[in-house]
Amino acid sequence: MSLTNETHDPAARSWVASAQDAASDFPIQNLPFAIFRRQGSEEAFRAGVAIGDQIVDLAAGAGDVFTGAAATAAAAGARDSLNDLMALAPEFHTALRLQLFHALREGSEKHSHLEPHLIPQAQAEYDVPAHIGDYTDFYTSVHHATTVGKQFRPDNPLLPNYKWVPIGYHGRASSIGVSGQRFKRPLGQTKAPDSETPSFGPSKRLDYELELGWFIGRGNPLGAPIGIEKGEDHLFGVTLFNDWSARDIQGWEYQPLGPFLSKNFASTVSPWLVTLEALAPFRVAFTRPEGDPQPLTYLDSESNRRVGAFSIDLEVLIQTASMRDAAIAPVRLSRTNAARAAYWTPAQLVAHHTVNGCNLRPGDLLGSGTLSGPEAAEAGSLMELTGGGKAPIELPNGERRVFLEDGDALIIRGWCEAHGARRIGLGEVSGIVEAR
């Protein structure tokens, strides 16, 4: 059985001209979802699907364009979040994707029905794509865990549970914003290593974390674990995600119950949710280094080993306030690939999260944790890139950074490439640090 189908045909073209642009993140093979409205308008937020530089206003076009399960799914997009659409069974999403694909394809007889429901992305503003009932952050990069572990616990960087347990913890849902989020530098307690007592003030070690955000589709009832073979049926899609972190607050507060105020002041998600179906051509084998323990049975399956990982290229860029003023483009801080970075697959995260009976609900968010690849230049945070703040990064205009300064904009981009497949993108997530 092939995971790909006609919607992945790299030769397929849309009548929306911009979708043919080789650099577009949103060709007809992608079709990601967002919650949007016209910028500055008082319109209700609603679901849209990206095609080239346009947005299909999903529910508005539903009556004319979609039938059966696809019409049900499109109508669910009339709400101000994707939750109702996410809650539908995967066959509804598949039906909608297929009908969207046909309607947007060159020569489609639906062209004239759908065209009036296109809105330029340049005229849109976005909201967080779902009401996030619970947000869980994982820690899937063994490279990140090892490098950061060395800074917090020099003698004991990678804890003995790491290769057995997909380590995760609950994060804050209320402070998750959508790309473009601006937030004030957090205040908090910190303690210098040479000080007897803590002090209070704005964080001096403000950092980002390069992550993917996996959104849950259908949930599970309390007490009913989701087996790893069914894990992906409960994943709706993926976004880019920046888990801003105040390292100095984290160092003082995190024991014994984990990060709290060091993380919950803001987290930023990209607007476009790329579905698992769109990601099908970019699946890769999930293998562990020779000598590592094999996962316990509930975290292991043949298909997970064969195609459980997703090859998603990722890059992080910074643009300081001075760079913006001087019209200097954002400069890359690092680049990696999710499949190189992650020690656990999305299906494993779902299986682990629910094995104790915990219930997931539509719209829940699973953060991947910082996706740092094996090489030092592939690190997904400043803490790693600057050796814990010791080795400054030189920027094109002569500025230097060890951690984020007020006015800094941080941008994460993601895309997928594979032989025989049309490149698709996740768009970008950006955010700006404001002075306290």
Added chain:
Amino acid sequence: MSLTNETHDPAARSWVASAQDAASDFPIQNLPFAIFRRQGSEEAFRAGVAIGDQIVDLAAGAGDVFTGAAATAAAAGARDSLNDLMALAPEFHTALRLQLFHALREGSEKHSHLEPHLIPQAQAEYDVPAHIGDYTDFYTSVHHATTVGKQFRPDNPLLPNYKWVPIGYHGRASSIGVSGQRFKRPLGQTKAPDSETPSFGPSKRLDYELELGWFIGRGNPLGAPIGIEKGEDHLFGVTLFNDWSARDIQGWEYQPLGPFLSKNFASTVSPWLVTLEALAPFRVAFTRPEGDPQPLTYLDSESNRRVGAFSIDLEVLIQTASMRDAAIAPVRLSRTNAARAAYWTPAQLVAHHTVNGCNLRPGDLLGSGTLSGPEAAEAGSLMELTGGGKAPIELPNGERRVFLEDGDALIIRGWCEAHGARRIGLGEVSGIVEAR
């Protein structure tokens, strides 16, 4: 300024006869809120206020009985959660309390208007009182932190941050149920100290945690901390709370990011939310032991020191399946008082939670953490009471417990007593462990 007013008058009597019962948790001085409907009915869940053994159907009576701000507040109770009512400014809650008090008082001219809107508690079923957007669990008992710390980290029981930082972490909102919740024993990874590798199966060290649950009323915008002097304006009220915990899963998973699957399989809240106003006569001074560091400025205020703590008596009882079969009443495991147990006040929790800019929303839940008092017999968990599972507890029918067995019911009760005040109660929260 006195914090109490006519609604706290211990001599006040209600025309609802059962409210005069000295053992009733719900005299006219209390007036707590719940979300309820008639048991087994298809009615919509809605807000009610307890009086004696009855429930005032709040929105149903609103038109006839309440005026002005109180009518607005009562009408907000027509929803299936208290969130809209909670979101109102404190003066709305005060107005509603006062008009409820007058309407329920002996001799009230509203007697005949309100009586048709009373429903016996014996005929009601309850829901979780709010849609909980985010649930945070704190760790406010220094006695619990020390005792448990000894078991997890014998050399280092109380970490250096404890007396400076109100330690907290984010918990799971989706698995919070209301009193009467039944849940399956969680499955998970555990590792015996003498084993090289983890094993998988049902938890063998299932425990409860005696907590209070403080519900947020009005929220705050992202980036705008709530100062300690305003902290209580954002607290709507308190419930009993049981944070079930699988100690063996916790021990293996909790480093470095804190508890996760060991906690998120179920947590249980009592139906009745006792307001801060009802608690006013039971406020006590908050003092730290001689020699302990004073709280940092943002966690300190004159009024917090003077009346920041709440004297709430608490007890925990167990009834095993065999005890139920033999009609043996639940037996007490421990008893303590919240003010004896907690090292941080509710106002300090709000101030700390938001000092970094984190936003709270109406209906958010702040768990106190396990409320263990200073004496060993005051411990709020089996882990503490049995010395980490080493000293079994003997039950009246000859059974023994170190941790919870399948079929065990665990009950927490809470009440407040003070000189010159009518005793009020929080009711109870119960839950039952089911076999996996």
